[in-house]
Amino acid sequence: MRSERIGRPSLGLKLAALGGIMFLHVPLGFIILYAFSTEERSYQFPPPDLTLDWFAVAWGREDIWAAIGLSVQVALVATAIALVLGTLFAAALFRWRHFGRDTLTLLVILPIALPGIITGISLRSAYGLAGIDFSVWTIVIGHATFCVVVVYNNVIARLRRSSPSMFEASMDLGADSFQTFRYVVLPNIASALLAGGMLAFALSFDEVIVTTFTSGQQQTLPIWMLSELIRPRQRPVTNVVACFVIAVTFIPILIAYYLTRDTHDVSGMGK
Amino acid sequence: MTASATAIPRLPDDSWPRRISRVLFAHPGLLLFLLIAPPLAWLGIIYLGSLFAFLAHSLFSIDGFTGQIVYEVSLDTFDRLLTAANLDVIARTVLMATAVTLTDAAIAFPIAYYAARYASPRAKAFFYLAVMLPLWSSYLVRVYAWKLVLAREGIIPWAAEQLHLTWLLEAVLGIPVIGGATLSTSYIGTWVVFCYIWLPFMILPIQASLERVPRTLVEASADLGAHGGTTFRKVILPLALPGVVAGSIFTFSLTLGDYIIPGIIGSSRPFIGQVVQSLQGTAGDIPLAAAFSVVPILVMAIYLTIAKRLGAFNAL
Numbered sequence: 001m002r003s004e005r006i007g008r009p010s011l012g013l014k015l016a017a018l019g020g021i022m023f024l025h026v027p028l029g030f031i032i033l034y035a036f037s038t039e040e041r042s043y044q045f046p047p048p049d050l051t052l053d054w055f056a057v058a059w060g061r062e063d064i065w066a067a068i069g070l071s072v073q074v075a076l077v078a079t080a081i082a083l084v085l086g087t088l089f090a091a092a093l094f095r096w097r098h099f100g101r102d103t104l105t106l107l108v109i110l111p112i113a114l115p116g117i118i119t120g121i122s123l124r125s126a127y128g129l130a131g132i133d134f135s136v137w138t139i140v141i142g143h144a145t146f147c148v149v150v151v152y153n154n155v156i157a158r159l160r161r162s163s164p165s166m167f168e169a170s171m172d173l174g175a176d177s178f179q180t181f182r183y184v185v186l187p188n189i190a191s192a193l194l195a196g197g198m199l200a201f202a203l204s205f206d207e208v209i210v211t212t213f214t215s216g217q218q219q220t221l222p223i224w225m226l227s228e229l230i231r232p233r234q235r236p237v238t239n240v241v242a243c244f245v246i247a248v249t250f251i252p253i254l255i256a257y258y259l260t261r262d263t264h265d266v267s268g269m270g271k
Numbered sequence: 272m273t274a275s276a277t278a279i280p281r282l283p284d285d286s287w288p289r290r291i292s293r294v295l296f297a298h299p300g301l302l303l304f305l306l307i308a309p310p311l312a313w314l315g316i317i318y319l320g321s322l323f324a325f326l327a328h329s330l331f332s333i334d335g336f337t338g339q340i341v342y343e344v345s346l347d348t349f350d351r352l353l354t355a356a357n358l359d360v361i362a363r364t365v366l367m368a369t370a371v372t373l374t375d376a377a378i379a380f381p382i383a384y385y386a387a388r389y390a391s392p393r394a395k396a397f398f399y400l401a402v403m404l405p406l407w408s409s410y411l412v413r414v415y416a417w418k419l420v421l422a423r424e425g426i427i428p429w430a431a432e433q434l435h436l437t438w439l440l441e442a443v444l445g446i447p448v449i450g451g452a453t454l455s456t457s458y459i460g461t462w463v464v465f466c467y468i469w470l471p472f473m474i475l476p477i478q479a480s481l482e483r484v485p486r487t488l489v490e491a492s493a494d495l496g497a498h499g500g501t502t503f504r505k506v507i508l509p510l511a512l513p514g515v516v517a518g519s520i521f522t523f524s525l526t527l528g529d530y531i532i533p534g535i536i537g538s539s540r541p542f543i544g545q546v547v548q549s550l551q552g553t554a555g556d557i558p559l560a561a562a563f564s565v566v567p568i569l570v571m572a573i574y575l576t577i578a579k580r581l582g583a584f585n586a587l
Contacts, residue, residue, distance in 0.1 A: 009388075017382045024402070024467070024471070025405065027413065031415065042424050043419045045419070045424065085309060085310040091306050092303055093307075095306075104307075114568065122325035126317075126320065145317065145318050175281075176293075178292065199407065202407050206409045208410065242412040242415060245412050249408045253403060253404060254400070257399075
């Protein structure tokens with residue numbers, strides 16, 4: 001009911017809000033535009049001419065496919081680990097009545113609260129000390145560590161809104177703990193799990209800072225892109241890949257939003 | 272029970288699931304332990320373990336002759352940290368983080384204010400998605416976008432030429448210290464990109480805190496004779512402040528530790544993250560890298576203590 005709102009927004013406020021939103025989105029539009037540019041050596045604006053050729057070139061590049069494959073693989077495994085650990089942590093903290101609750105919460109937030117470079121170097125030197133060689137798994141360990149918090153946030157928000165009496169009623173009606181989990185708890189948190197999983201996937205798929213320290217020769221897609229940014233070869237190809245990344249991350253985020261839109265518990269705090 | 276619902280079988284009392292169930296019910300502590308053990312082991316051993324092992328290196332020193340780490344506790348490394356050049360790096364990074372935080376607060380507030388107080392439910396959903404999408408979309412892609420905008424032959428110089436404002440761009444680039452040869456090799460460029468990348472982290476908490484301001488309070492203020500501006504300054508702003516502080520935690524901390532943005536867009540003068548990276552990599556000086564890493568952690572600890580006093584944690 002708009003009439004109930006006090007006053008009307010001033011023109012200045014409207015313009016400032018709109019300008020802010022434009023500031024967030026216009027640069028992404030340029031990424032898409034440059035994917036069609038015929039100029040490959042500089043970022044000349046406006047592009048001299050437009051072409052669809054770069055999509056074909058990108059399609060034929062083996063290194064891009066390898067990077068995408070590795071990124072998907074890492075993101076899937078990291079998300080699976082984060083789903084298990086994040087749900088367990090949320091379930092435990094939901095019932096936690098002892099001291100140290102704040103410390104435990106801090107522990108799960110810390111991997112995204114501290115700069116990624118510190119997490120990355122710490123893991124790298126730990127691998128070095130333990131004599132672990134770099135592999136897909138060293139990347140997965142880093143990613144899973146900071147993905148736990150996303151799942152945790154979504155699950156604990158859902159648990160806090162569900163009524164504990166429902167779980168008690170299930171037990172009173174003769175279900176054991178496993179049945180209560182399977183038939184009462186799980187359906188309750190399912191969409192939160194899906195949303196948390198999607199966000200964890202997007203987070204892992206996009207991560208670059210920790211990955212630079214925990215990968216050896218392997219290139220995930222962001223690492224590939226970083227090397228293209230530092231030493232550009234065919235610039236429009238990088239743009240084609242960037243368009244692909246935009247599409248791949250937007251879709252899970254939109255789905256996650258619609259899954260949790262009534263509750264607004266897609267806690268996007270921290271990356 | 273409705274006709275369509277299938278009954279879930281009740282297992283015999285001596286079956287394993289029911290036995291385990293009974294034990295867990297009788298010992299809630301055991302259940303809690305089983306729940307928390309796996310994530311606690313992962314975060315506590317793998318994460319905290321490596322973190323402390325790395326930071327502990329700041330107490331060791333490096334042998335200047337052999338380049339080997341000397342495992343004896345001393346403050347030598349912190350002594351090396353406090354040279355004029357390193358203090359410069361720290362001051363530069365903290366100043367940048369402050370500038371980015373203030374700018375983001377100024378840009379974010381109108382967006383959050385409009386979305387929280389004037390937007391219809393549909394518009395609110397639009398604003399929410401408009402903020403969430405960039406927040407979760409690729410960090411590198413968004414940094415790359417600014418390379419296109421700020422480059423010498425890029426969009427801003429082109430726009431300046433079309434508007435006959437090249438003299439203005441050159442005047443801005445001519446400002447000592449923050450200027451440079453092009454926007455993408457100046458502090459101005461770094462600052463713009465930092466502001467852009469972290470902006471969503473500022474909008475969300477401000478909007479959350481503004482939405483919690485009771486409408487009755489605003490009405491009461493108007494009833495008592497305060498006009499719009501006074502109500503804003505005396506009622507809304509103080510109540511929104513925890514949200515601003517909460518957002519500033521993110522913008523400040525993320526700027527302190529980032530090394531990719533100033534590496535891609537900025538002058539050659541390094542920030543903390545870049546120094547840590549090169550010390551760890553090419554220089555192989557892990558003790559000094561660890562000592563440098565302690566700096567943002569310390570700065571954030573101080574910052575969080577102040578933020579807690581201002582009630583920022585309730586706004587998260």
